[in-house]
Amino acid sequence: MANEVQMQHLDYLLALAAERHFGRAAARCHISQPTLSVAIRRLERELGIVIVQRGQRFEGFTEEGRRVVSWAQRIVAERDEMLADLERMQGRLTATARIGAIPTAVPASPFITAEFLARNPAASVRIEALSSREIARRLADFELDAGLTYLDDEATPGTRSVELYRERYVLLAPADHPVMGSGEVSWADAAQLQLCMLTTTMRNRRILDANMAAEGARYRPAVEADSVDALYAHLTGSRRATIASTAWLPQLGVPPGFAARPMVQHGPRPPIGLVVHDRAPASIVAAALEAVAADLELGARIDTLWNETSG
The missing domain is CATH 3.40.190.10 (Periplasmic binding protein-like II)
Structure with a gap:
């Protein structure tokens, strides 16, 4: 087995592991696809193993290839840390x-x-x-x-x-909605509104669903999205509402015509x-x-x- 493995080849391998496509990995590294392919094959020769399962397109890594990717992640991370540490010693971090x-x-x-x-x-x-x-x-x-x-x-x-x-939840809804007259909004009352919520793949949504369940509330969101910006976008010019964290408000604020009221708290924040x-x-x-x-x-x-x- 050869004893010389170039760091650049490990960088290329990690780009391929991230993109899982030779063309996209080459573009990520700012090189041509043939250059990337040659580098991966050279790495295979140096290590004496097959790293990539090849067909008409990228098909994944061999068992040995997955192990090499794991080591490459560690080695490249240590290299980057060494460079950062040297910069820190010189009084700067780039x-x-x-x-x-x-x-x-x-x-x-x-x-x-x-x-x-x-x-x-x-x-x-x-x-x-x-x-x-x-x-x-x-x-x-x-x-x-x-x-x-x-x-x-x-x-x-x-x-x-x-x-x-710690997250504190508030209802963002049209200021003139009757529910906004309360000092604190129950989850059952909020469930009656046309709510914009994050998708169920998000931990926040699972937490909010648990709060709804604590009051026996059933609801079906009018809009589901995977970003807070998308939730806000669907509030503008509508009668919809969302359950927000107070951590959003310093940057995103309260939409015009809307108000924020605290939700009843169930359990620790x-x-x-x-x-x-x-x-x-x-x-x-x-x-x-x-x-x-x-x-x-x-x-x-x-x-x-x-x-x-x-x-």
């Missing part, structure tokens, strides 16, 4: 912080990214809206530096976390936190994000802004 956020946490993410960029002005941030399960998978595969997700019974093993805030892979040595980027999260006191800030809005 890496891109890769953050996966559940849709309900995306509106709160600017609180974190603004402080991270203020502390690391040469760095950049990439935010992706993902389900809690996808965040867990991509953290494990070293495809994310951190996740903004729920810290509950679906929390990811092998991670550590910093709690940021669900915690949202920053989650990172628990490994040694620790990721430099993840550690920088953790430091920001620990200093923010975001829960108190969101609660204060809500109290000012509702008052």
Whole structure:
């Protein structure tokens, strides 16, 4: 077996693992498809194994290939961490912080990214809206530096976390709707409205459904979507409503003609936190994000802004 494996070839392999298509992987690496194919075949020769199952198109990885992908993820992550650590020693960090956020946490993410960029002005941030399960998978595969997700019974093993805030739910509905005359809205009353809700693949929706069930309420959403922006878009100029988190309001506000009223609370408020892979040595980027999260006191800030809005 050859003892020389080029890092560039591992980068190409990880692009293929992410895209599962030679053409898209080549475009991701800014090279031609033949160049990518040659690099993968050379990697196979160097390791003395078959990595890719080939037919008319990409058909997946062999058992040995899946093991190589797993090692490549670790090796490339360690290389990136070494470079980031050297930058940190020179007093700067130019890496891109890769953050996966559940849709309900995306509106709160600017609180974190603004402080991270203020502390690391040469760095950049990439935010992706993902389900809690996808965040867990991509953290494990070293495809994310951190996740903004729920810290509950679906929390990811092998991670550590910093709690940021706890979700408080409010009904966003037309201000002149009779239900908005209450100081607090029951879930059974909210179920009677034309609700816009996240899809059932989202953890937030499962939490809201549990609150509905606690009051024996049955409902069928008028609109289901996979992003908070889409929910807001369907409120504009309509008589529809949605059940929002107060963490959305600092960035998205209350639509014109609408009002926000607190929902009856059933049980503890669900915690949202920053989650990172628990490994040694620790990721430099993840550690920088953790430091920001620990200093923010975001829960108190969101609660204060809500109290000012509702008052």
